[in-house]
Structure formats: structure tokens, C-alpha cells
Amino acid sequence: MDTPYGSSPVPVWERPEPQPRAAPVPLSREKIAATAIRLADAHGLDGLSVRKIAKELGVGPMRLYDYVVNRSELLDLMVDAVYAEIAEAGQPSGWRATVLAIVHRTRDAALAHEWFADLLGARPHLGPHALAVGESTAAALSQAPGVRDIDDLQRALGALNAFITGALRREVTERRTARSTGTDLSAWQASLGPYLTRMLETGRYPTVARLVIDGAHPSAEETFHHNLTTILDGITRHPHT
Template sequence: MYLMDTPYGSAPSPVWERPEPQPRAAPVPLSRAKIAATAVHLADSQGLDGLSIRKIAKELGVGPMRLYDYVTNRSELLDLMVDAVYAEIAEAAPQSEWRAAVLAVVHRTRAAALDHEWFADLLGARPHLGPHALAVGESTAAALSQAPGLHDVDALQRALGVLNAFLVGALRAEITERQVARATGTDESEWQSALGPYLTRMLETGRYPTVSRLVHDGAHLDAAETFHHNLTTILDGITTTSPRENPNLPPG
């Protein structure tokens, strides 16, 4: 076990900093990247609840105990899986202009989350500190730091917080809707047929005029278009008026 000294005593060094175990004379060569790729594949098809060291080992054709040479627990396995997805996000095409750079990274994050639905469950749950996650964080922060109105590190921190909150909420909502529809076998038209009469009766009471307007006059919004519209609205908001410049904010 590799240890590092911290203010709280000795702790295992992060999985990304530990050297790979020495290769064995075994029929199946292993690496952390190979284990992570296999785990990602299983999670894509079975979800995180269906993921286990035993299943990964079976998929790789090795005994479960061999995997513990590479990852000491499930938490480390999830760290490697998350960073493997960030490696995909890091492939976003580089952009010279700050706004285009942020849009490219965020849209690439959405695409990766839709490909790996379990990834959204881990967004915001714990710090993502793998090398690819840090690379994505650096490119996002560096681009956003060039935006007008973000004059200091406090403004940049707030802007990143707003952007991350939007991203986590939007992706979790979109993916949850997809999962529910898939699990129940109910699409939007079937849902409307089942609950439409009830909703009509409730709206006819006149107690919900704004909801009624949204139901009757609002168009069905495309998920990708809505995501892009809301993202650009967020960027417009966080880069035009800093909190210090807003006269409507209460003091202190």
C-alpha cells in the first residue's frame, strides 16, 4: 500500500499516482485503464447498481482478487470510471474564443453523459480530481476567466458554481426522464392520454391560469435545443452583471 502524509495522518495515495502493479506471467494482462474501460462498459448496460468487482473480473476473464492489485475498493473504481469519461470530454475541439470554448466543453459533457447515463449520478456527488477531470476543469475555468465582467477570482468562482449547478441539474433531469420512460415503457403521448383528462379538469377550475397557458400554448421543446438555449442564457447572465454592480442586491 502506498501512503502519503497529510495534515490528518497517513492516507493511501490517490489511485492515479500509484504505479501500476508489476506485470504477471498470466494469460490475461491487466491495467487500470483496461479495468476502467470494462467497468464503464458494464455500467453503460447495467447501471451502477449492477456493477461489481466479480462481474468485472468475469468480463476480463480473471479472478476477482487480481483486480484488488489495481483498485483497493469500489470508490477507487468509480474514480477511474469517472476519469475515463472525462477523457472523452477532454477531446472537445479547442476554441480560441472563450464563449465557444465553454460551449464546446459543456456540450461535450452532455454528449458523454447521454452515452454513459450513470455518469450524471456522480456529478456533484464528490470532487472529481483525476488527471482528465482536472484537464477539463482547467480548460473550462481558463476559458471562463476571459469572459467580460469576471474581474477577479471570486467572480470566476461564482460563475463556475452557477455553470456547474446548471449542468448537474439539467443532465440529471434529462437522463432521469429518459430512464423513467424506458423503465415504464410509457412515452409522452401515452402519459398525456392517461393523465390528460385529470389535468383538463384541474385546469378548468381556473385556479392555475399560468400553468394552463403553459399547457395549452407552450410548444414541445427539443431537449438539445433547450439545453443550448438555457446554457447560453446562463453565460449571458454570469458575464454581464457582476454581483457588486447589481444595485438590487441587499447589503452585506
């Protein structure tokens, strides 16, 4: 049974690896996931298939089904391998520094593996490394001054995760659009400059005009960090009732 939450009564994390075969190419779930990640990095999730992974590994496609029963499990392994990258660095001291470090590493991972952003918020991430990152994040947020009980913690995590998902999907989408059109954001804005100037000169959009003319236009990294710190500033305040 294939569902968005997995595909086997026994999760892939709890099933033992198949017994080694007397075959020219040794396999493991780690090796399969690493190969799948390389293919997805190069071609996206749409270009990923068991047949392509098997060809890259030099084995028959059916051998892979000894390790993963379907695509859902393969994605689970790939996602958790990325969470391992996020979790591998040491944690700084202090709740805020810890959250900042985890979220920035999550952004780094999403930019290195753009397909990862496609799966944020769309699937439950329950592998051991994903749970480790979730534990570190939740434990740090639980120490924030504005988090007084479990309800506050749930709301704080919800706000933080919503920001991460939205910000990373938007940034990855902009990168893909720039590649597919051959036009980066600044060039696209310049091409629409005359039109936008004419529209703003009508006086019908005074607030938009202030944002365009007077507003700062920081880099994607600066914008991400600023918005993240705004979220954390909000979490530290006691909510109004």
C-alpha cells in the same frame, strides 16, 4: 480507509501500475476501467461489482485489487475515462464557444454513460482528465466580460456546474423512467391530458395554463442549449451590488 473522497493515502492517479505478471490475461487500470464502463453502461452502477468485472476479464477477483483497492477508486477511474472523452476534442476559439463545446460534450457523455450523471455533484472529480476539463472551463469563463476577479469566477463556475448537474440528472431520469414504464414523455402527457384540462379549466391555475397552452415545447436538446445560453448570458453581465 474508504471515504467519499478516495480510499488510499496515495491517490490511484499517483500509484504506479503493478508489475506485469506472467499470466494469461494482462491487466491495466485502463483495461479494468473500460470493462467496468461497459458493464455500467449495460446494467448501471447497481449492477457493477469487482466479481463481475473480473469474470468479464477472465481473471480472479483478487487480481483486480492489485490495481484498485476498492469501489471508490474504481469509480474514480471510470469517471476520469469519461472525462477523457469530453476533453479529447479540440477547443474552439473564444471563451463562449469553448464553454458551449465542453458542456455539450459533457451532455453527450452523460447520455452515452447514464451512470456518469449519477456521480455528477456527488463526488470530487480530481483525476487528470477531469482536472483538464475543469481547467479548460475555468480558463474560458475567466475571459467572460462579467468575470472580473476570482470571486466572480467561483460564482460563475458554481452556477454553471449546478445547471449541468441538475439538467443532466433530470434528463437521464426521464430517459430511465420512459424505459422502465414503456411510456415516453409525450405519451405520459397525453394520458394525463384530460385530467390536466379539467384542472386548468377551473381557472385556479392561470399561469400554469399559459405555460401548457401557449408555451413552446422544444426537444430536450433544444431546452438544454437554451438554458445553457441563458446561464452564459447571465455570467457576461456585471452583478448588481
